[in-house]
Amino acid sequence: MLSSRRHWALAFTAILCAATTRAAPAQQPAQGFAVERLYLSAPGAGWFVMDALDMHGGLGGNLSMTLGYASNPLHLSDGTQRLAVVAHQAVMDIGAAVTYDRWRLYINLAAPLTIRGATGTFGDYSFTGPNVSLASHPDALSDARVGVDVRIFGGPKSRFRLGAGAQLFIPNGNRADYDTDDTYRGMGRVLFAGDEGLFSYAGQLGVHIRALDDSPTPGSPLGSELLFGVAAGAKLPVSRSLAVVLGPEIFGVTAFRSFFTSSGTSLEGLLTGRLEGTGDTGAQLRIKLGVGTGINRQFGAPDWRVVLAFEVFTYNQKT
């Protein structure tokens, strides 16, 4: 009788345990994606992200090299857990553009110099931090970008200029290195800009068509996004042919399926200064420096960022 009771008690306990104890969840591996959110403007476009829309003249060209460093561009935190999946990201972007009249056609190729981060778990997901360096990836290029911009309304120096741009990202690289989605991506943008005396401004509103939706992986892309941003500054002439432009750029993206929520929106500010040639024709140089921080820290918006760019651009008289 006692034995039978013990039997029932054990069975009851086993059922209770089975009902109340959750099996330890298996950690799902996160796959990686293109973490960079600094979608550089076209070579020769003036600002770092916005576009001055000042294309003019006959056949011209631009070559650019941009060096950027971002600290903690993918840092996961929920108050109790923290994981810097991508802690350091340095990228060199080389671009070339051809301009004619109000049109610009361009290509950018980005070479990761270092992408490093921590490996660990966050929630139900395991993350493998990237370990990209010049030594381990001596010839790596991430997604290539080709694009076209056009000024639809206004002259190259008018108060208000309106334009449009389209970009295609051609996948290249390795998702585990956090430098590509490994899928084609596209952007369509409405651009505006203007100059009034010493004041200069630019802005954009667009759509980033992104196939990758890795939800519910923390900090991952949620599909297509809305792009937005504005820039404004003072254009101060330093000589007949040179000017300094100082001013901030604020830009961000928000996923359509998580529209303007904190977890689906990244926002970043960049204080920029640039020294540039102001001639209408001939070869000119532009040197740009930007320092900024993430305002809303969805992926890609870093703790801080520094960007340095060199551009050579030529406008020719129309024949």
Next chain:
Amino acid sequence: MLAGLLRFGFTVQILFTSALASGQGAPPAAHEDEAFDFMNLLSHHRLHNLDDERWNLYGQFTYISSWKMPFQAPYTNANGSINSLVPDRERSFSGTFTVFFGLKLWQGGEAYFVPEVISERGLSQIRGIGGSIQNFELQKTGSETPQLYRSRLFLRQTFGLGGAPVVKTSNPMQLGTVVDSRRLVLTLGNFTVLDIFDRNNVTWDPRQTFFNMSFMTYSSWDFAADARGYSWGGAVELYWDDWALRFGRMAPPEHPNVLPLDLRIWKYYSDALEIEHNHVLFGLPGAVRILGYRNHEVTGRFDDAIAAYRADPSKNALACTSYNYGSGNFTAPDLCWVRKPNQKLGIGINVEQFVAQNIGVFFRGMYSDGNTEVDAFNPADRSLNFGAVAKGTLWQRPFDVAGVGMSMSWISKIHADYLAMGGVDGFVGDGHLRQGAEGVFELFYSFNLFKAIWLAGDYQFLWNPGFNLDRGPVNIIGAKIHAEF
């Protein structure tokens, strides 16, 4: 008289080398006004000054297909080895698309950026052939899925030291400008050592001439490079009229034949020293170059691997616990057990001579010590190649190119002993070996269309693949389409 001869020789050289885009380490060459390319187009519309360029942009596309006929082999991948050329019929291909950007930074300062896309499939996964791989593009690791990478990104600074003005014509990786015949040139960054060293105006650009890799440079020069043939480093060149002296140091791969590099260039490196003399013989130009190299890299010595295996047979190829090529032969020694900092030395001579207008002959020969494994290029320890290349001026097709050549490569005695015991070195090692010289005879004709596209046919007769008398000969037919813009 001498000035006249020099002018004639220079003209011949210009005619011969015109309109050929640089793929691998091409020397500066004359820009062909008749060629169709982007820069000529701008120049003809007065939108670009080809003589004093601030920038230039060139491109090329090359697709090579090779068909290997079946051949005789008494054994293939014996005893679990993995590096034999498969005796069945096979097809290989490579496709490359390259863009060459050049930008003048300041007086004498230039920057070059060369992105490239490659798609490829080697014969037997590029295994089983030593110094004579049938398609030079296959030195670049790739896959059938096209992959974009950065092949070159470097700075070049030229310091004029006087002498006569020398016109540098606009070309891929060369801005149109005028330099001094006496000058110092510094190059720093990401490039292939073949951009600087072992130039040859006859074989010149392999995308225009021979298909086989053995004609690209010395087969036995184990120059430092990643698995695609490029590296980071620097070079200094001193030009003094007809003479040139070059020294360069490049970073080796982290492990033999892999993509990651060991950038501790002060610790592990490959040094090259070359002296060049340009001459005119019977009114026709030529050049002689002597090149010595010294590698200080983490590699394995063949005698060490054999000794380690004989002392302890558990140190065999199958049991490797460190970097290895994946051989399954447990009766063979392996270099994985004995890798440590070692030296490799070699010296070679490169001679070119034009023998008539638009017809040139060439010879290259190199002797390397043959004590250590291949680290970056191919496993040959001694090599020579020679042949002739002609442009079609004689038969009124000046853009056509034809060539015939022979190349041979050997391995050292200790290297052969190691392979005969079943060891693998890079991508050779049949599990057994009867030592012989590997060689190839090649014949090609490249037919030009529209001054910008070339269609080429090629035949290669390859004997003793993998330095093994037991295998081959192999017949390989090739076809190529090449475009420059």
